[in-house]
Amino acid sequence: MQMSDVMKRIVATALLLGFTAGTPALALDPETVIQKDRSPWAMFRFGFSAYKSGKKQEAVEAYRYAAEKGQVGARWKLARMYAEGDGVPRNDYEAFKFFSSVAQQNIEPGSQDESYISDALVALGRYLRKGIENSPIRPNPHAAQEFFMRAAAVYRNANAQYELGLMFLEGDTGTQNVQQAARWLQLAAEKNHAPAQATLGHLLFQRGQTVEGLALMTTALEGAAPSDIPWIRARQEEAFALAGESDRRTAMARAEHYLVNGID
Numbered sequence: 001m002q003m004s005d006v007m008k009r010i011v012a013t014a015l016l017l018g019f020t021a022g023t024p025a026l027a028l029d030p031e032t033v034i035q036k037d038r039s040p041w042a043m044f045r046f047g048f049s050a051y052k053s054g055k056k057q058e059a060v061e062a063y064r065y066a067a068e069k070g071q072v073g074a075r076w077k078l079a080r081m082y083a084e085g086d087g088v089p090r091n092d093y094e095a096f097k098f099f100s101s102v103a104q105q106n107i108e109p110g111s112q113d114e115s116y117i118s119d120a121l122v123a124l125g126r127y128l129r130k131g132i133e134n135s136p137i138r139p140n141p142h143a144a145q146e147f148f149m150r151a152a153a154v155y156r157n158a159n160a161q162y163e164l165g166l167m168f169l170e171g172d173t174g175t176q177n178v179q180q181a182a183r184w185l186q187l188a189a190e191k192n193h194a195p196a197q198a199t200l201g202h203l204l205f206q207r208g209q210t211v212e213g214l215a216l217m218t219t220a221l222e223g224a225a226p227s228d229i230p231w232i233r234a235r236q237e238e239a240f241a242l243a244g245e246s247d248r249r250t251a252m253a254r255a256e257h258y259l260v261n262g263i264d
Helices: 005-017 040-052 056-068 072-084 092-103 114-130 141-154 158-170 178-189 194-206 210-223 229-242 245-261
Strands: none
Touching: 040 056, 040 072, 056 072, 072 092, 072 114, 092 114, 114 141, 114 158, 141 158, 158 178, 158 194, 178 194, 194 210, 194 229, 210 229, 210 245
């Protein structure tokens, strides 16, 4: 799936603004870098080593050098660091520009750089879904959906499939489509994506599929990240309280099966 005109315009605008704009250039310390080999890949590896050692300033310098030379992994890593305020002040707009420079690459599925591209597409979609305060990036749900669709359809990214499910479920682009929402949530749920499992389970429970809905929410609760446990637990406990005793037992048995064998 190629980038649409909308996606191309957004990426081109970010790149025109300069994905390093707004951040001071960082000069590499010649004493900290092996002078014999300063290829982008070597500098990316140096940055990774420095980062793992807790030397994040050196890592940023190395990543920036490699990014300026076109190294995709370095651009992605800088984007993540700005998005999370990891070793640099948090700056979502800077992150957006770095992610845009990654997303412009047409990487084939199965490539060693696939994860960088698909993650960047998801990040851009999330930014465009809500916009970035105090920046030129305004909410654009149609563009967000296109970025999610590319990551979900081309790279089978579970986070993108989940985000598409939410957008169709909530009607972000103007029309709710529960069938499409369930389809994308199912694909993510099969990849052990706990929020997708919980959301799909809640949807099915509300539509009368008590056993399957409760089983999926229970499965999600077991594999959820700490930040997702509160809302998943609230939905699972509400469903458990409303279900009959027979349905509870069947759902718990099905959840145990899913935890061992996966969802198919």
